[in-house]
Amino acid sequence: MDSYQPTERSKVKRGNKRAAYDHQTVHAIFDALPLCHVGYVVDGQPFVTPTLQWRRGTRLYWHGSSASRMIRTVSGGMSVCVTVSALDGYVMARSPFHHSINYRSAMAFGTAELIDDADAKDEALKHMFEHLFPGRWDDVRGNTEKELKATSVISMNIDEASAKIRTGPPVDDDEDYDDVKCWAGVLPVEQIPGAPIDDGRLLDGVGFPDYLKMFLPK
């Protein structure tokens, strides 16, 4: 099984029973959670910027306006940490100490690089669409030269990465199961699609497309 090699930087220090480094686990979490948090440093000051990421193989991509702080900083090649996480539930134990959360998270380290070439940018954005909304690219109009100029795409090889997952019920101290009379269990948190809202300016004959049906409420 392909795996990222943990180092001092990426090895999960705490709760390492919950850690994984294999490509399959790490990539599945990045793919399931498009909203990422990009950490980078400017003059010793950390910044954490939320943005959408997408993945191809062992590379992550994200984009932004050419005016953003992150994009202006990255141009020289920038050490970044990209983290995604989801809260899947509150874990309610019999003591404060054993309260926890169920979650999935993944953290990737690498050097971010700007994609400068207009064609390469266009291709990367097409991949974003294929990744997030397969079928959408062919339905919309293509990028103009001016739009590509105003968009910055960043790419990063995942040099190291780790995943961390917690699932299941609380784990209480033995004596608390008998002694503490309170409700204990998991309060799940779910992320689900809401009903689509069209923008009221659809042309005649335009309906909701089949290729977006995974975004419909179940």
Place this chain on the structure above:
Amino acid sequence: MDSYQPTERSKVKRGNKRAAYDHQTVHAIFDALPLCHVGYVVDGQPFVTPTLQWRRGTRLYWHGSSASRMIRTVSGGMSVCVTVSALDGYVMARSPFHHSINYRSAMAFGTAELIDDADAKDEALKHMFEHLFPGRWDDVRGNTEKELKATSVISMNIDEASAKIRTGPPVDDDEDYDDVKCWAGVLPVEQIPGAPIDDGRLLDGVGFPDYLKMFLPK
């Protein structure tokens, strides 16, 4: 209206029509989104660690195991950026360029400090419970001395902060409304409570508590 004073560090560079600095907006986003991403720097390397945060006034708090990398790093006082964000929907436009997301995010800067004193730690954890699960603290057993020793609580005054929010439909180029025949609108993403799962070891007579009823599915 109380407001954080934006500086070069915290001023929103891009999309500043969507930015806010007033306490009310910034605090409401932190309060609604307990899962945060803490950015910090170790030897020039950025780390972004997900954890739960809670707020009192203009201070943020989070906690962790004394064994974690973040906690070991923070002890000397550490410059951090704490970001929360939620994806509220995919904004599907008629061109790739105008695709966007609806979101709420807030970013806070400050210096993180360890809370060392056991009583202060206990009080902070009680506030976490009151913040996240009002009523829960009195239902569980209290912290032991050993547990308090194994828990680290971090506190940070919010020196600067900004919020950024996008809502509403796509905004397309004028000519695309007439020329591009594709579905356009918002695909909402909602975070909702799932049905609680008790841990199967509840004592006789213990039911789901009233004080957690905001975690029940609607």
